[in-house]
Amino acid sequence: MVVVQAIPSVDASLTIERGAPPVAEYHVGTSLPAGVAPRPYLHPVRTRGGTVVTELMPPSHRHHLGAGIAVPEVDGANFWGGRTFVPGHGPVWLDNHGTQLHTDWLAVEPDAFAHSLSWVGTDGTALLTERRRIAARPLTASAWALDVAFALTNAAGRTVTLRSPAVLGRDGAGYGGLFWRAPAPARAFGPAGDRITELHGTPAPWLALAGPAWTLVFAGADAVTRADPWFVRVRDYAGVGSALAWRAPLTLAPAATAARRFTVVVADGELSPGEAATLSGAA
Template sequence: MNNSTALSWRDDNRSVTISLGDLEIATYTYDATDEQRESPRPFFHPLRTTAGEIVSIYRPWDHVWHKGIAWSLPHFGDDNFWGGPSYRRGQDYKWLPNNGSMRHERVVDAGLDGGTFRFTHALSWWTEDGKKVVDEIRGIRIIPGQDGNSWTLVFETDMTNVSGRDIQIGSPTTEGRENAGYGGLFWRGPREFAGGRIAGPGGATGEALRGTRGPWLAFVGQHDDSCRFSTVLIADDAANAQHPPEWFARSEPFACFGPAPFFSEEVTFADGATMVNRYAVVIADGDSNQDRLVNLAADAADVLRHQPVKATA
C-alpha cells in the first residue's frame, strides 16, 4: 500500500482498491473470472461516495452480466463483449456461442501521482471460439474533489483491431430494436436507485433523455436505510469521435446509464486502426439540483482537458 497522499491503494494481483483516508471508495477488478456467458471483462465495484454510500451493483439477478461500471460492447461484429443473450433482427434475444472475454495481460503502471491514483494495464480481447480481435491499453485515474464531497474517475480505452478484418460496432438498435442502443461505458446502480432522477444539460430530465445527444448525463438516487441521496455523472471527452454521444438511460425497473457511441449508427473499426474513447465519471455525495450538475459537469470537462490518464505500454 502507498500512503504518500490522502489517497492510498492496494493490489491483490487481480484487483486494485483505492481508499480516500480510511474509506475504500473504488475497487477495479482488472482480471475478471466471471462465467463465459457473462463476457468476463474488467469492472468497477463497489463504488462509494465520500459519505460511504455504495452506488454500484455486481451481478444483479435480472442481468447477471451487469458489473458496476464496465466497458462493454454487445454488437462487436457478430461477437458479444457485453454478456448475456444477443439481439438479432426479427428473432429477439438469443443465447449464442459468441460471448467474448477481455483478458488482462499485464500491469503497465500503477501508483500515486500529484494527489491522484493512476493505473494502466494491457488487455487482449478474445472471441468465444478463441480468436484474438483486439489489443487494448486501458488507463484510469482517480482524483479527489476539491469540495470534499465528490471524486472523479477518468477512464480511457485505446483499442487496436488485430483481427485481420474490419469490424462493425453497433447496438441492439442498429440491429432493429428501437431505442435500445446501449453499449460503451455502462453504469448499473443499486436496487434502491430504481425510480431515481435522470438529468441532462438544459434542465431536461427523465427517460426521454434516452437516445438524445449531450456532453454529459447524470443520475440522482436515494438510498435505503440512510435515506441519503447520491449523484453519478458521466462526461464525454470532446475529443471522442462520436462526441457528443447519444445516451442510454433507464430509471425503471432499474437504474442504469452510459454514453452509447454506437447507439443508432454502426461504426467501422478498420483492421489495424486504434479507437480511443475517454470519459470522466463523477461520484458525488448528496442530491444535485441543476446548478450543481452544471458545475460538476464543468469540473469533469476540465479534468478531461488537463488530466493525463495512461502510461505508454
C-alpha cells in the same frame, strides 16, 4: 445459464487521500462465467461518505458488472453478456460470448492504474486490443471524480465492426461503451431537463443519475466522446452508458483505433443541475 460466483480478489483499487479507504475496487474478472462475457469491472464504487453506487450481477441482469466497458457485438462475438439480439427473433441465448483478457499492468498507483487487454472471440482470436486508464481525484469534501479512458484497436488483420442491438433493429437499445449499473431507485436529468425521452439516445455535455443519497454525473472529456449519444434507464433498473454505435455500426479498419475519455463525478447527496454542470466541467 449464468451461475453467480463469489466476487474475486481485488486486483487494483483507487484512493483519493492518504490513509483513507478505497473509493473504488477493480477486478479483472478472470473467474466470471462465460455467459456474462467475462471482463474487468469496478465494484464497489463508493462516495466519499461511503455510499455504494454500483451494483454487481443483480438478479434480473447477471451480466451487469458494476461499472466498466462492454459492447454487445464485435464481429458476431457478444462482449456485453446475456442474450444476443437476433433480428426477427429478439434476444436469444447463444454460445457467442467473448472475453476481455487482462494482458499487462502498465501502471499501478494509489490514485490511478492502467492496463492492456485483449478482446478475444469464442474461437480464441483477438478481435481488439485495448489500453485502459482509470484514475481518481478529489473535487470537494463530498465529491470526487473518476476518469476513464480507453482505446480499442483492431487486432484482427481485417475490418472489424462494432454493433448495438439498435443497429440491428431493436429500438432504443443503442448501448455499448462505458456502462454503469447503479442502485435503484434513481432519477436522471441533464442540461435539457429530466424527461427520459430527451435524454435517452441524445448527445449532451453531461448526464446525471441521482438516488436518495448520491449523484453520479457523466461527461465526455473530449469532443469525440461528447458526440456519442447517452443510454439511460431508470425504469426496471438504473443505468447509464455511452453509445459507440447507436444508429450505425462502428467500423474499424485493420490497426485502426477508436478512443473515448469520460469523467464521472461521484457525489454524496442530490446535486442540483447547476452543481452537476459545474462539477462535470461542462458549466
